[in-house]
Amino acid sequence: MNSETFIPKTTTISKTNLNPIPIMKKITILSIMAVFLISCADKSQAPAAAPAPLLPVMAIKNSNATTDAEYPASIQGTVDVEIRPQVSGNLDRVYIDEGAYVSKGQSLFKINERPFREQLNNALANLHGAEAALINAQLEIDKLTPLVQNKVVSDYQLKTAKASHRIAASNIEQAKAMVESARINLSYTTIKAPVSGYIGRLPKKQGSLVSASDVEPLTNLSDVHEVYAYFSLGETDFINFKSQYSGNTIGDKIKQLPPVSLLLADGSTYSQLGKIDMVDGQFDKNTGAITVRATFPNASGTLRSGNTGKIRLGIQHDDAILVPQSATIEMQDKIFVFTLNKGNKVNKMPITVIGKSGTDYLIKDGVKSGDQIVLSGIDKLQEGQVIQPEKSTAKVALVINKK
Structure with missing residues (x-):
């Protein structure tokens, strides 16, 4: 057997099998398709623009209203008496205690006789x-x-x-x-109550030397079955008061006045209504105001001399413009409403408030009859924002004084 050397054959790889051009084209095409698909996907997932908010609006109309003006008041009994001795001497007996209710003619003090x-x-x-x-x-x-x-x-x-x-x-x-x-x-050595009422403080005790010339009285006695509430009207308010009610004299005008309410110091309303029955004869030259008196029944003794409060006086306004307080927003000591124009865009309008009628503001200027205002959701509105108006059936409430 002839020995022959075995030489393996080398496989030759064709250069055509290693040509990178077709592969690069495929990669490029795939990349372009991926970018296209991603961009399409992003466009399909983009959020749509938010629709205009649906908010209630109301057209302003003129109406008759009664506004409540409040005036600080001081309260006194119909009779406030200083109990003083009319003769000098030692105080032998004190028959009453502070805060006690006494009847007319009842003995209060006894001076050594x-x-x-x-x-x-x-x-x-x-x-x-x-x-x-x-x-x-x-x-x-x-x-x-x-x-x-x-x-x-x-x-x-x-x-x-x-x-x-x-x-x-x-x-x-x-x-x-x-x-x-x-x-x-x-x-005079027996000092008696000139009227029925409540006793005040007792600065003088039994055994004290008293005299008619003493600066301080023995006590004060207040008849409070009815009380007077005194308050003041400025010159402008007084002129409006005179022009509002019919009558030739102040007395005639007083007869036309509705009952008034009394707000107590804790914010509650006194259960009884009062009646204005006196207007002072002249203005105070220092304050420029005139004093007015209202009388309130006080059978239960709830009110005492020295109480304070506020008189709530109703003033009638004809053809007034009223805006709900809930439809206003206050910024930097100014009050605004949002009005609606023809393009359903809102405008922030400042208004001038001259009084309150229940839950509504009485407006002097800033809006007029026929204007449409947004009633709610105003805290999120911006100037010029477009909304979808929803007609409101809400009516402006009027304050009716109880008689």
């Missing part, structure tokens, strides 16, 4: 002496009269006796006046 009783006794003694002197003068006249008639003595003596008689009679009148004065002073 002994000095005044002695003055009365002395005055009575002088009266008795004057009465005796009058008797003596009369006896003298009776004695001299027949003597003068018989011309035993001259009529000069009789005339002198008659003059003495008149002096004695006048002394009796004077003595009677002194007795009455002493009795009055004695009665």
Whole structure:
């Protein structure tokens, strides 16, 4: 066997199998298709524009309304009396306590009466002496009269006796006046309530020396079955008040006024309505205001002298423009509403408020009858934003005073 060397055949790879051009074309085409598909996918997933919000709107109309004006008021009893002594002396008894209710004629204090009783006794003694002197003068006249008639003595003596008689009679009148004065002073030692009402503080205690010249009274007594609430009107308010109600005089106009309410210090409304019954005769030159008085019944004693509150006075307005408070927004001490124009765009409009009627604002200027305003959702609105208006059936509420 011939030995032959085995030489393996080398496989030759054709250069055409390694040509990269077709592969690159495929990669490029695939890349372009991927970018196209991704861009299409992004466009399909982009969010659509938000629709215009649907918000309620209302057309403003003129209407009659009653606004409530509030004025600070001070309250007093119909009778506020300072209880003072009319004679000097030691305070023997104090019959009442602070805050107690007393009736007219009830004893409140007792001043030591002994000095005044002695003055009365002395005055009575002088009266008795004057009465005796009058008797003596009369006896003298009776004695001299027949003597003068018989011309035993001259009529000069009789005339002198008659003059003495008149002096004695006048002394009796004077003595009677002194007795009455002493009795009055004695009665002043018992201090009684001039009216029914509530007792105030008692700065003087039993044993204190009191005098009619004391700066501080013994106490104060308030009759509060009715109370007066005093408040002030400025000149402009007073002119409006006079022009609003019919009548030739202030008294005639007062009769046309509706009842008024009283707001207490805690914000609650007093259960009884009051009536304005007095307007002061002149303006205070220092404040430029005039005082007005309203009377309120107070049978339960809820109100006391010294209370404070506010008088709520209803003022009638004809053809007024009212805007709900909920449709307004306040910014930097200004109040705005959003009005709607023809393109359903909103405009932020400042308004001037001159009063309140229930839950509504009374508007002086900024909007007019026929304007449309947005009622809610205004806290998210922007100037010029487009909305979808939804007609509201809400009506502007009017305040009707209870009679």
